[in-house]
Amino acid sequence: MSHPLDDRGGDLRALFFESxxxxxxxxxxxxxxxxTHPADPxxxxxxxxxxxxxxxxSAACGYLGLSEMAHELEDxxxxxxxxxxxxxxxEVVLAAADVFDSLLNAYRQNVExxxxxxxxxQIRQFLKAATxxxxxxxxxxRLTARFVWSEYExxxxxxxxxxxxxxxxxxxxxxxxxxMRAAAFQLVRNVLHGIGTVIALHPEDNSAAASVEVIExxxxxxxxEEAIARRCKIPAIVADLVIARATxxxxxxxxxxxxxxxxxxxxxxxxxxxxQGAPEQxxxxxxxxxxxxxxxxxxxxxxxIDSVMNLVGELIIGKSMLNRAIVEFDRRHAHDPLHAKxxxxxxxxARVLDELHKSVLKIRMVPVEQLFRRFxxxxxxxxKQCNKDVALELAGQNTDLDKGILDALAEPITHxxxxxxxxxxxxxxARLAAGKPARGTVFLNAYHQGAQxxxxxxxxxxxxxxARLRAKAVARGLLSAxxxxxxxxxxxxxxxxxxxxxxxxEVTEVSGRGVGMxxxxxxxxxxxxxxxxxxxLGQGTLIQLRVPLTLASIQALMFRVxxxxxxxxxxxxxxxTRVSESEIHRVDxxxxxxxxxxxxxxxxxxxxERIHAVEARKRxxxxxxxxxxxxxxxxxxxxxxxxxxxxxxxxEEIITSDLVSGASILGDGxxxxxxxxxxxLARLSRAPALGAIA
Amino acid sequence: xxxxxxxxxxxxxxxxxxxxDDSVFARKNIIKMIEMFGGExxxxxxxxxxxxxxxNRVKPDVVLMDIxxxxxxxxxxxxxxxxxxxxxxxxxxxxxxxxxNILAALQKGAKHFVQKPVxxxxxxxxxxxxxxxxxxxxxxxxxxxxxxxxx
Numbered sequence: 001m002s003h004p005l006d007d008r009g010g011d012l013r014a015l016f017f018e019s020x021x022x023x024x025x026x027x028x029x030x031x032x033x034x035x036t037h038p039a040d041p042x043x044x045x046x047x048x049x050x051x052x053x054x055x056x057x058s059a060a061c062g063y064l065g066l067s068e069m070a071h072e073l074e075d076x077x078x079x080x081x082x083x084x085x086x087x088x089x090x091e092v093v094l095a096a097a098d099v100f101d102s103l104l105n106a107y108r109q110n111v112e113x114x115x116x117x118x119x120x121x122q123i124r125q126f127l128k129a130a131t132x133x134x135x136x137x138x139x140x141x142r143l144t145a146r147f148v149w150s151e152y153e154x155x156x157x158x159x160x161x162x163x164x165x166x167x168x169x170x171x172x173x174x175x176x177x178x179x180m181r182a183a184a185f186q187l188v189r190n191v192l193h194g195i196g197t198v199i200a201l202h203p204e205d206n207s208a209a210a211s212v213e214v215i216e217x218x219x220x221x222x223x224x225e226e227a228i229a230r231r232c233k234i235p236a237i238v239a240d241l242v243i244a245r246a247t248x249x250x251x252x253x254x255x256x257x258x259x260x261x262x263x264x265x266x267x268x269x270x271x272x273x274x275x276q277g278a279p280e281q282x283x284x285x286x287x288x289x290x291x292x293x294x295x296x297x298x299x300x301x302x303x304x305i306d307s308v309m310n311l312v313g314e315l316i317i318g319k320s321m322l323n324r325a326i327v328e329f330d331r332r333h334a335h336d337p338l339h340a341k342x343x344x345x346x347x348x349x350a351r352v353l354d355e356l357h358k359s360v361l362k363i364r365m366v367p368v369e370q371l372f373r374r375f376x377x378x379x380x381x382x383x384k385q386c387n388k389d390v391a392l393e394l395a396g397q398n399t400d401l402d403k404g405i406l407d408a409l410a411e412p413i414t415h416x417x418x419x420x421x422x423x424x425x426x427x428x429x430a431r432l433a434a435g436k437p438a439r440g441t442v443f444l445n446a447y448h449q450g451a452q453x454x455x456x457x458x459x460x461x462x463x464x465x466x467a468r469l470r471a472k473a474v475a476r477g478l479l480s481a482x483x484x485x486x487x488x489x490x491x492x493x494x495x496x497x498x499x500x501x502x503x504x505x506e507v508t509e510v511s512g513r514g515v516g517m518x519x520x521x522x523x524x525x526x527x528x529x530x531x532x533x534x535x536x537l538g539q540g541t542l543i544q545l546r547v548p549l550t551l552a553s554i555q556a557l558m559f560r561v562x563x564x565x566x567x568x569x570x571x572x573x574x575x576x577t578r579v580s581e582s583e584i585h586r587v588d589x590x591x592x593x594x595x596x597x598x599x600x601x602x603x604x605x606x607x608x609e610r611i612h613a614v615e616a617r618k619r620x621x622x623x624x625x626x627x628x629x630x631x632x633x634x635x636x637x638x639x640x641x642x643x644x645x646x647x648x649x650x651x652e653e654i655i656t657s658d659l660v661s662g663a664s665i666l667g668d669g670x671x672x673x674x675x676x677x678x679x680x681l682a683r684l685s686r687a688p689a690l691g692a693i694a
Numbered sequence: 695x696x697x698x699x700x701x702x703x704x705x706x707x708x709x710x711x712x713x714x715d716d717s718v719f720a721r722k723n724i725i726k727m728i729e730m731f732g733g734e735x736x737x738x739x740x741x742x743x744x745x746x747x748x749x750n751r752v753k754p755d756v757v758l759m760d761i762x763x764x765x766x767x768x769x770x771x772x773x774x775x776x777x778x779x780x781x782x783x784x785x786x787x788x789x790x791x792x793x794x795n796i797l798a799a800l801q802k803g804a805k806h807f808v809q810k811p812v813x814x815x816x817x818x819x820x821x822x823x824x825x826x827x828x829x830x831x832x833x834x835x836x837x838x839x840x841x842x843x844x845x
Contacts, residue, residue, distance in 0.1 A: 019717065048791070049762050052789060056811060057719045180809065233823075236820060
């Protein structure tokens with residue numbers, strides 16, 4: 001059998017995954033809610049609806065493992081079960097959400113999906129304990145009609161025949177494949193009523209039909225046998241059909257007749273109404289509400305937005321080309337009245353372009369909530385695993401951030417949250433002993449700050465022991481004892497991001513072996529963001545992640561070193577100052593500058609430059625660059641100016657140094673390299689020797 | 695890919711469908727099948743209320759209606775549509791777990807139901823059946839079409 005999706009490419013598949021992951025999130029939310037309100041039938045229904053949709057979608061997409069799994073789960077999602085074993089039900093739901101997640105991931109990566117047997121076993125066991133399952137009825141191969149009518153029914157048949165009507169005995173076997181027998185029965189019933197007057201029907205009601213395989217009926221009608229057969233061969237419902245003309249029964253008892261005829265009248269009326277649509281009035285929304293629902297969102301592939309974004313980027317480059325052309329024009333034809341016209345047109349175009357750019361950026365913006373809402377589940381799980389009582393507080397969920405950045409932040413923030421629960425928050429007894437409430441709290445917050453978004457993970461746990469961190473770094477050979485002493489506390493906190501450096505006394509299942517924290521930094525570097533740690537022993541830890549609003553373009557400061565053009569993100573520039581060589585001092589093999597009452601480490605972009613420039617240039621510029629708490633000065637020959645740079649990602653093969661985060665092309669075709677500020681800083685703190693870079 | 699003889703109306707025009715499901719994915723899936731059957735999607739709806747409005751607007755030949763939806767569930771939508779348009783052909787689309795709802799929808803006047811996951815050949819049979827109350831549908835090709843099923 002050919003599958004519906006086989007021939008229809010990836011668009012449905014992509015749509016499936018997108019909606020499936022959303023469903024999964026909803027499932028997690030509902031599962032958590034179920035945990036707090038175990039007996040709430042509304043929550044159970046909501047969970048069921050989500051599982052149900054997931055089942056349908058995955059089956060249609062050919063992911064039968066997931067669909068069957070969802071199907072089994074659906075069976076236990078009954079309010080009755082919730083009443084008695086709601087808490088365990090929530091447990092099953094959350095476990096299932098995890099299994100679904102791993103299945104989806106496997107499907108998406110086209111790898112062998114993991115075994116679902118443990119969960120199935122859990123569900124089966126749960127179901128066995130909670131309900132009794134009806135045994136499946138054995139299938140009978142041949143349809144044998146009995147047409148055993150009651151005395152009353154026989155009487156009715158005789159009466160109809162007597163009136164000259166055709167009466168047919170019908171036997172219909174419900175397709176054994178049909179899983180919805182009661183519904184199938186109802187459908188047959190509807191059809192029979194459409195054929196004529198139903199005199200007899202076995203079984204009589206829907207509930208009995210669930211266990212019956214063959215429906216028998218006597219129908220008085222004017223249709224031909226073939227027409228009846230056509231109506232009764234209901235696809236997917238009726239597997240087999242027997243039609244026979246009914247014959248009059250033995251002489252009926254007369255006394256009974258009049259009484260029974262009356263009964264018949266009520267029966268036919270009663271049976272006919274449902275098919276016409278019962279006029280049962282339900283309280284419902286007003287008719288005017290009918291037109292009110294309008295779809296206001298549109299799903300678009302990210303790739304399409306990216307291509308618009310790229311085009312806008314090209315336009316911005318075009319703008320700067322025009323700008324240069326006009327400057328040139330002005331130089332050649334000073335006082336030409338055309339100049340003013342060009343300038344007007346250009347500024348108009350620039351304004352529109354600016355709006356366009358912002359609008360496109362806005363399309364990519366999504367609220368941080370999309371990421372934050374997964375954390376209630378994470379915190380609950382981790383807290384449970386390490387026997388802690390932890391609350392999660394969220395703030396700033398409506399802060400918008402570029403979708404790409406948000407996705408990239410998911411992993412580091414997850415690490416930080418897990419760490420906060422596992423290592424940050426103390427066990428309840430320890431907290432009580434320290435005079436804190438037994439329940440710890442992890443706070444997640446997000447807000448805008450200039451062109452950056454700050455995401456904070458804060459806990460009110462034990463804080464970081466800086467002394468121990470220093471000792472450990474020295475023990476691991478990351479730093480000399482002297483260097484370790486020289487680090488400020490703020491700098492020392494950053495040691496937690498070094499690979500293999502975790503102060504947790506024992507390695508736990510949750511947070512692993514300190515491999516997570518260096519991921520935090522590497523992701524933030526990639527995003528041109530910064531991490532800042534502050535902590536108070538016994539009070540808690542605050543980790544702030546700063547990322548740019550968008551990766552697509554930056555306001556940059558351009559400068560020249562040895563006639564080559566470089567740029568740094570303007571957001572990282574703290575100030576610019578001029579220095580003469582005589583103000584530059586050497587301390588510990590480092591060049592430093594006293595800037596007001598601070599000592600600033602200096603970086604030169606090339607060792608080559610260092611040799612010649614010292615003599616050649618008496619005065620140069622220092623760009624003071626800040627990344628988080630840390631500052632350094634960049635010695636440059638000349639400043640070129642500010643410009644909005646559209647960042648072109650550089651392929652891995654081209655970048656030989658992590659010190660460059662990207663490149664941009666100017667209007668005149670010149671290539672500018674954009675410095676990766678945090679990488680420069682890392683290099684600076686790792687290599688005490690004079691910064692010989694690039 | 696199985697070939698299906700086009701299901702046509704009595705007047706040889708394509709059958710017009712209204713597809714109602716809150717899952718965009720499920721809708722797209724069904725629409726692909728409808729297109730395989732030579733049908734025309736007159737409208738789509740993501741909930742019961744919209745379904746009613748769209749029914750009144752486009753007067754489709756067949757409605758494919760999901761059972762569980764936000765705003766207004768399939769049953770109520772069926773009831774309201776059938777009350778106004780007794781001739782409506784509504785096919786419920788749902789899975790095994792919602793038998794009660796299907797049953798109710800059938801009592802309210804739905805013509806048939808199809809189980810998720812919807813298979814093209816199964817749906818085709820059901821559509822042919824539901825459309826056959828209008829004599830001359832399926833351009834008198836039910837038998838020929840039946841032989842072309844990919845099995």
